[in-house]
Each structure stands twice: as structure tokens, then as C-alpha cells.
Amino acid sequence: MVDDPTGKPVVQTFALTKCVSTGDDQLTILEDINLKVNSGDSVAVVGASGSGKSTLLGLLAGLDVPTTGKVQLGGEDIFLLDEDARAALRGRILGFVFQSFQLLPALTALENVMLPLELMGAQDAQTAARELLQRVGLGMRLTHYPRQLSGGEQQRIAIARAFVTQPQLLLADEPTGNLDSATGAQIIELMFELNRELGTTLILVTHDEALSARCASRIRLAAGRVVD
Numbered sequence: 001m002v003d004d005p006t007g008k009p010v011v012q013t014f015a016l017t018k019c020v021s022t023g024d025d026q027l028t029i030l031e032d033i034n035l036k037v038n039s040g041d042s043v044a045v046v047g048a049s050g051s052g053k054s055t056l057l058g059l060l061a062g063l064d065v066p067t068t069g070k071v072q073l074g075g076e077d078i079f080l081l082d083e084d085a086r087a088a089l090r091g092r093i094l095g096f097v098f099q100s101f102q103l104l105p106a107l108t109a110l111e112n113v114m115l116p117l118e119l120m121g122a123q124d125a126q127t128a129a130r131e132l133l134q135r136v137g138l139g140m141r142l143t144h145y146p147r148q149l150s151g152g153e154q155q156r157i158a159i160a161r162a163f164v165t166q167p168q169l170l171l172a173d174e175p176t177g178n179l180d181s182a183t184g185a186q187i188i189e190l191m192f193e194l195n196r197e198l199g200t201t202l203i204l205v206t207h208d209e210a211l212s213a214r215c216a217s218r219i220r221l222a223a224g225r226v227v228d
């Protein structure tokens with residue numbers, strides 16, 4: 001959101017609106033959202049529960065379709081692309097971290113982190129995944145399954161999985177929401193370290209004051225509109 005005339009926006013939205021029909025009524029979940037997030041920026045998305053934060057992230061990722069308006073990701077108008085091209089763009093540019101970790105339970109830590117690289121057809125997924133798991137402090141847990149790990153450890157794996165493709169943009173939806181505050185603080189530290197080391201742009205949805213204070217800028221949503 002910092003208006004750097006030399007910086008290229010990683011993601012930009014134009015009059016983004018999302019409505020859903022609920023029986024007879026039309027519910028407006030997001031209305032006229034215009035955002036520009038530049039490379040290397042860190043943005044906190046805050047607002048009450050139900051204000052539209054998760055819906056906004058889903059639209060930025062092209063996982064959900066807007067009613068009107070557009071999203072440009074890496075300069076491409078994502079809703080003009082077909083499903084396959086959009087998925088390929090997402091794989092190239094985006095990493096995700098969710099509140100509920102979303103690891104695949106039947107895969108080990110190492111296999112979970114290798115997966116996005118394998119889906120991209122990358123060479124030597126295992127080496128890159130091992131290195132990143134070591135980087136997040138889980139080098140001794142490579143062959144453990146998610147159920148054998150604590151919440152904080154699972155979120156570290158999810159972060160390693162999100163960063164392993166070296167995404168330009170990391171989207172995180174309440175990444176500390178299921179963690180105690182000490183573990184959450186370690187996860188925040190880790191995301192910002194990786195942000196600095198890899199130059200990743202961060203957009204974080206959060207209720208966590210400590211997390212939002214670490215971001216360079218903040219967007220506040222209320223009833224589907226940007227109010228601040």
C-alpha cells in the first residue's frame with residue numbers, strides 16, 4: 001500500500017465487489033475494494049469477524065470469483081485466464097498459510113513441503129524441502145506425520161510449504177489464530193525473517209495486534225468496505 005512510484009504492484013484490485021444470494025436477498029460481502037500492494041510490502045488486513053477478510057484473500061488468490069471488478073496478480077488480470085492458466089500463475093507467484101495449517105495428514109513433513117515443488121515439476125524438490133524444514137527448525141522432524149506434531153510445529157511446516165516455491169506473494173489467513181501467544185510470536189518472527197531473506201510480499205489477515213503492528217501498512221475492513 002506504500003505508494004512507491006518505482007515499485008511494481010504485486011497485486012492490485014479494481015472496484016472489487018462480491019455479492020452472494022441468500023434465498024431472496026442479495027448479500028454484499030465486499031464492495032468497491034481498490035488495493036495496490038507493492039513488492040516487498042507487508043500488509044495486515046484487520047476487521048471484525050464477518051467483515052470480509054477471508055473472502056478478500058480468496059479473491060486475491062483467484063480461488064473465488066468476484067461479482068464485478070478485477071484482480072491483477074503479477075500484472076495479469078487473473079479472471080481473464082482460464083482455470084488451468086490461473087492455477088499455473090498461482091503456483092508460480094503465491095504461497096498460502098491458513099489458520100488450520102491444512103497439511104495433508106497422510107504425508108510426512110518432508111512430503112508436505114515437497115508437494116508444491118513436485119506439482120510444478122521442479123527438479124530436486126527433496127533438497128529444497130529439506131533445506132527449508134531445517135531453516136524453520138524442523139530438520140529433526142522430516143519423517144513425522146502432522147498428527148505427531150504440535151500446532152506450532154505444524155504451522156512451521158505450513159510456512160515451509162508456502163515459502164518453498166519462493167513465492168512473490170504470501171497470503172496468510174489468521175496464521176497465529178490456533179496457537180498460544182508464545183508459539184504465535186515465534187511464527188510471526190519466522191514469517192518476517194523469511195519475508196526479509198526472500199523479499200516476499202506479505203498480506204496477512206489477523207486479529208493479533210502484535211502481528212498487525214509488525215506490518216508496514218494496514219487495511220481495515222468493516223462490513224465489506226475498506227474504512228482505513
Ligand SMILES: Nc1ncnc2c1ncn2[C@@H]1O[C@H](COP(=O)(O)OP(=O)(O)O)[C@@H](O)[C@H]1O
Binds near residue numbers: 050053055
Ligand atoms: N458463500 C457465501 N454465502 C453466503 N455468505 C457468505 C459466503 N461467504 C462468506 N459469507 C459471509 O460473508 C461475510 C464475510 O465472510 P468472511 O470473508 O469469511 O469474513 P471474515 O474472514 O472477515 O471473518 C460473513 O458474513 C459470511 O457469513
Ligand SMILES: [Mg+2]
Binds near residue numbers: 054055173
Ligand atoms: Mg476469516
